[in-house]
Amino acid sequence: MSRRVYLDHNASTPVHPEVVAEMLPYFGERFGNPSSVHGFGREARAGVDTARERVARFLGAAPDEVVFTSGGTESDNMALKGIAFARGRGHFITSKIEHHAVLRAAQWLETQGFAVTYVGVDGHGMVDPDEVERALRPDTIGISIMHANSEIGTIQPIAAIGRLARERGIPFHVDAVQTFGKLEFDVDAVGIDLLSFSSHKIYGPKGIAGLYIRKGTKMVSVQHGGEHERRRRAGTENVPGIVGFGKAVEIRGRDMKDEHARLTALRDRLWDGIRARVPEVRLNGHPTERLPGTANLGYRGVESESIVLGLDLKGIGVSAGSACTSGSVEPSYVLVAMGVPLEWAMGAVRHSLGRSTTAEDIDYVVESVEPIVRKLRAVMPVGAA
Numbered sequence: 184m185s186r187r188v189y190l191d192h193n194a195s196t197p198v199h200p201e202v203v204a205e206m207l208p209y210f211g212e213r214f215g216n217p218s219s220v221h222g223f224g225r226e227a228r229a230g231v232d233t234a235r236e237r238v239a240r241f242l243g244a245a246p247d248e249v250v251f252t253s254g255g256t257e258s259d260n261m262a263l264k265g266i267a268f269a270r271g272r273g274h275f276i277t278s279k280i281e282h283h284a285v286l287r288a289a290q291w292l293e294t295q296g297f298a299v300t301y302v303g304v305d306g307h308g309m310v311d312p313d314e315v316e317r318a319l320r321p322d323t324i325g326i327s328i329m330h331a332n333s334e335i336g337t338i339q340p341i342a343a344i345g346r347l348a349r350e351r352g353i354p355f356h357v358d359a360v361q362t363f364g365k366l367e368f369d370v371d372a373v374g375i376d377l378l379s380f381s382s383h384k385i386y387g388p389k390g391i392a393g394l395y396i397r398k399g400t401k402m403v404s405v406q407h408g409g410e411h412e413r414r415r416r417a418g419t420e421n422v423p424g425i426v427g428f429g430k431a432v433e434i435r436g437r438d439m440k441d442e443h444a445r446l447t448a449l450r451d452r453l454w455d456g457i458r459a460r461v462p463e464v465r466l467n468g469h470p471t472e473r474l475p476g477t478a479n480l481g482y483r484g485v486e487s488e489s490i491v492l493g494l495d496l497k498g499i500g501v502s503a504g505s506a507c508t509s510g511s512v513e514p515s516y517v518l519v520a521m522g523v524p525l526e527w528a529m530g531a532v533r534h535s536l537g538r539s540t541t542a543e544d545i546d547y548v549v550e551s552v553e554p555i556v557r558k559l560r561a562v563m564p565v566g567a568a
């Protein structure tokens with residue numbers, strides 16, 4: 184069997200074997216509905232409670248401030264719409280490089296009569312807290328800035344933005360889907376009122392995530408039904424998913440620090456190796472304030488999809504920094520917001536490393552990239568058609 188190297192951990196991660204083991208009983212003997220009062224229900228409830236405590240401890244929060252949802256997407260929607268409709272009208276501040284779960288929710292709120300300011304970023308993909316401050320209005324009802332962007336990994340100055348929000352009593356939402364379980368932070372220290380986080384980015388199962396809601400934050404529920412999650416999110420809980428998520432979080436608490444150092448070194452080995460071999464390549468994102476395992480590299484004059492496909496033939500999984508919409512290849516909106524010139528943005532490739540990544544994997548990727556880019560540049564330079 185030929186070699187396979189997965190460098191797309193920002194998209195999703197394999198479920199940790201200890202997580203699978205923890206989940207299995209909840210598909211079988213502990214199948215009960217956690218809302219049932221009998222022993223079967225109580226067993227399931229105990230599993231949910233343990234997971235909630237694990238997540239809360241990791242965040243420096245109280246267990247009843249954690250609501251389980253179906254994904255980071257739902258958490259983001261719940262946060263923005265929950266704040267908006269609890270107030271009825273007003274203005275939001277977010278950034279141009281948020282995940283679509285925030286951007287599209289904000290755009291939809293605009294159709295419902297809310298106002299939104301989308302602040303820009305600098306050439307490293309960093310939001311300037313002063314720009315957030317300048318965007319504030321007397322009717323600002325919420326600020327939503329992500330912790331780290333999935334494409335480029337730049338880590339935002341959320342503590343400074345949190346201070347601005349707190350001084351004015353404005354709810355501050357942070358999409359931490361890419362940093363939860365990877366970076367240490369405390370919701371109190373940073374002044375966060377709402378925080379989205381997801382399981383499948385940290386070796387937990389898919390379809391389960393959470394929203395931290397600080398006690399006292401005025402919110403309305405966007406999903407109505409039973410009394411689940413303290414009436415904040417109706418629907419029978421995804422018990423095996425929640426249990427697995429709780430275990431994944433516990434493991435991250437144990438492994439995160441070592442992994443941070445290891446991945447940072449491997450990420451830099453990748454960048455150093457590629458730039459030593461391939462001419463006209465740039466690093467997209469902040470040189471240091473960046474997720475430990477993320478390296479978004481832009482190859483001038485090549486289409487990223489062609490590199491992704493070339494690497495796929497070598498058994499390597501990476502992702503393109505541009506999206507193909509109805510036949511025409513568009514540069515990533517994140518890179519456009521950063522002001523990356525088109526001929527570099529079209530050739531952006533994201534490598535995101537994880538638990539299983541080794542130095543040999545990185546060396547294999549480095550060796551594989553050079554001939555692919557060289558051939559592509561020779562046969563189909565972008566813009567030559």
Ligand SMILES: Cc1ncc(COP(=O)(O)O)c(C=O)c1O
Pocket residue numbers: 193194253254255256257259282284329331332333358359360361381382383392
């Ligand atoms: C920053 C960010 N927010 C939200 C999401 C959506 O999370 P989920 O896939 O759990 O819906 C993602 C997923 O890539 C993300 O990277």
